[in-house]
Amino acid sequence: MMKHLHDPLWRAWATLLGLGVVTTLAAALGGHLPAPVLGAVLLAVAWTKARIILARYLGLVQAPAWQRGFDAVLGAFLLLLYGIYLIPVL
């Protein structure tokens, strides 16, 4: 088990599952959180998960410039989604 914790792939998987717990908790608390906060948390966690998948599963950690590009475009896209989500709230 300790050997696996030092393996970047297994660590990525464990982090992704941990972020899944954050998503579940945020969704469970959804009724008690203002919609803009819930939306920000859920989309930020989704972005972080996507970055880990790109970096570790898809191996973009070997190509830092491409990794930064994908991270930035995905981040901008999720910000756009957040903006559309906020339209009825504001």
Place this chain on the structure above:
Amino acid sequence: MDAEVSPTDTTGTLPGDLMIWVLIVSELLVFGAALGAFLAVRAGDVGGFLEAQDHLDRTAGALNTIVLLTSGLAAALALRAREAGLRGRARLGLGVAALLGVVFLWVKALEYSAKAAEGIGTDTHPFFTFYYLVTGFHAAHVVAGIVVLGLVAWRDSVANIENATAFWHMVDLVWVLIFPVIYLLR
């Protein structure tokens, strides 16, 4: 992130075939457009969308997230094993990844059959039109991915496995965007 490139190499090259990356970007654009359209239509009927969303099984969606993320790990480990010349272990990893893909589809089928039992179809509400369209299109990619994983377990060159697992990770990546937007945003 751990540094895995030389200090002088700040760009690196894309892992795998360029065409698989063109495919990945294309798929992200298609699913991204669908999710954007979903939220735009939702903005005009938030109450209706929330009511419809309450019919979804969030537990099944969360379970499927775990299944796909674990399947992605198995696929990544399979590629690493093949690169190390461990063909048997690579095939085992591909088999586990494909099997978890089948589990994903089984859970998805249970979700769909529960909706059907409630009389919910694609034209029940615009929410469900998007739900079936986006998750159905994604499930079709899972089916394609399972077939491709099976093919590269047979024709198991490093390049084949690298491209097949990249496709599989794209399916994974799309799901972590679909799940919060369609199942969880309130």
